[in-house]
Amino acid sequence: MVHPVYANLPTTIFEAMSGLARETGAINLGQGFPDEPGPEAVRRKAAEETVHGYNQYPPMRGLPGLRQAVAAHYARFQGLDLDWETEVTVTSGATEALAAAFLSLISPGDEVVLFQPLYDAYTPMVRRAGGVPRLARLEPPHWRITREMLEAAFTPNTRMVVLNNPVNPAAVIFPDEDLALLAAFCVAHDVLAVCDEVWEQIAFDGRVFKPLMAFPGMRERTVKIGSAGKMFALTGWKVGFLCAAPALTRGLAGAHQFLTFTTPPNLQAAVAWGLENCPDWFAAMPGELQRSRDRLAAGLAREGFKVLPAAGTYFLNVDLAASGVSEADRDFCLRAVREHGVAAIPVSAFYEQDAPTHIIRLCFAKRDETLDAGIERLAAARAAVIGA
Numbered sequence: 001m002v003h004p005v006y007a008n009l010p011t012t013i014f015e016a017m018s019g020l021a022r023e024t025g026a027i028n029l030g031q032g033f034p035d036e037p038g039p040e041a042v043r044r045k046a047a048e049e050t051v052h053g054y055n056q057y058p059p060m061r062g063l064p065g066l067r068q069a070v071a072a073h074y075a076r077f078q079g080l081d082l083d084w085e086t087e088v089t090v091t092s093g094a095t096e097a098l099a100a101a102f103l104s105l106i107s108p109g110d111e112v113v114l115f116q117p118l119y120d121a122y123t124p125m126v127r128r129a130g131g132v133p134r135l136a137r138l139e140p141p142h143w144r145i146t147r148e149m150l151e152a153a154f155t156p157n158t159r160m161v162v163l164n165n166p167v168n169p170a171a172v173i174f175p176d177e178d179l180a181l182l183a184a185f186c187v188a189h190d191v192l193a194v195c196d197e198v199w200e201q202i203a204f205d206g207r208v209f210k211p212l213m214a215f216p217g218m219r220e221r222t223v224k225i226g227s228a229g230k231m232f233a234l235t236g237w238k239v240g241f242l243c244a245a246p247a248l249t250r251g252l253a254g255a256h257q258f259l260t261f262t263t264p265p266n267l268q269a270a271v272a273w274g275l276e277n278c279p280d281w282f283a284a285m286p287g288e289l290q291r292s293r294d295r296l297a298a299g300l301a302r303e304g305f306k307v308l309p310a311a312g313t314y315f316l317n318v319d320l321a322a323s324g325v326s327e328a329d330r331d332f333c334l335r336a337v338r339e340h341g342v343a344a345i346p347v348s349a350f351y352e353q354d355a356p357t358h359i360i361r362l363c364f365a366k367r368d369e370t371l372d373a374g375i376e377r378l379a380a381a382r383a384a385v386i387g388a
Helices: 013-024 040-052 064-078 094-105 122-128 147-153 176-189 246-257 265-277 279-302 329-339 368-386
Strands: 088-091 111-116 132-137 158-164 192-196 222-227 240-243 315-319 359-363
Touching (some): 013 329, 040 265, 094 122, 094 240, 094 246, 158 176, 240 246, 279 315
Parallel strands (some): 111 158, 158 192
Antiparallel strands (some): 088 240, 222 240
16 A cells, blocks of 8 residues: 555646646746756766766765865855765755655654745655654745744654755745744754755855854754755756764765665766866856846836745746736646746645745746746736736
C-alpha cells in the first residue's frame, strides 16, 4: 500500500501549469527557470570533466575541491567560517538536502514550524519523517515575521523551524530584525533551524543577504542549504550544499548516504571551478535579473496591474484584487494559460491552509521579448474580465 502521505498528493501546480504551457504553446512565466543557459565557461568545464575527468563514484560527502570552494564562497560573501571537512556536504540538489535534514533531525511527534507561503515539498517531507507541521502565515504585501506569529507557532514540543530566505514565492528578503527575532525564539526554545537559502545570491537594490546562521546563538543549531543550480542559473544540474556544525553534519551525511549517496562528479568539479573563477558572474547576474524585474514590473503597471515589491529571487507577485480582477488566482491562471497563452502560478498553491486567493506569481528570469509578450497576454486576460 502507498504511504498515506503520498497516496493522495495531487500533481504540483508547477507541473500542471508547465504542462498546459507546453500543450498550448503558451509563454511560461510560471515555473522558475531562466531562458538563458547559464555561464558558458562553467558549462564547458562540466563537458571537459565528463570527457577527460573522473566519472566513477566520488566521495559520499562530495569532492574535496567543491567542499573547499563552498566554504570559501560563504566566507567571502557572508562572512561564515565553515570547516569544509566537517561542516560541508554536497547533495543532489537542495530538495535532497532538505530530505536529508528532515530525515536525520526529526523524530516522530516533533513539531516543525513552517512559514506559509512555502515550497510544496516541505509538508509532505516533514510528515514522512514523522514530524507535525505547525503553520505560521506570512501576510502580503510585506510578508513579515512577527512576535505574535512565533508565540502562536512555538510550543514545548517544537524541535525545528524551517526558514526559506529569500522567500519563494513572496520575493522578500527578511530584514535583520525579523531574523534576530526568530533566532531569539530558536535559542529560547532550544530549536534547530533548517534554512533553505537557495536564492541567497539573488538580492536586488543594494541589499546584502544575511544568513540566519550568522545570528547570535545560531551557529551550532542551523542547517544552511544552498544551490549551485540557483547560483549559476543551471536549475537542471541539481547540485546542493548542506552546511552545519560537525555534530549535525554527521547525521545529515548519514541520511544523504542512503538517499542519493553522491552527485555527478563532472558537475561537482564544474561548480567548484565556477565558485573559484567566476567573480564577474556573481557581480553581474543580480543586476541583470533586477533589470528584467523592472521591465516586467513597469510593463504590468502600465497595463493596470498592482505589482508587489520583489527584493530577490526570480519572481514578482501581482495583486489581482488591487488590479481590478475579482477572479480567484487559480481561476485567473487557468484561464490565462488556456485562453490567452501565458502561464502564471497562483500563490494560493504555496499554502496548506488560510490561503490568500488574489495573488499570482510571475517569473522574470526571461528574455526581454518573452517578458514583453507575457505582459501583452496578461493584459488581455485582465481586460477580458474587467471590460477594459
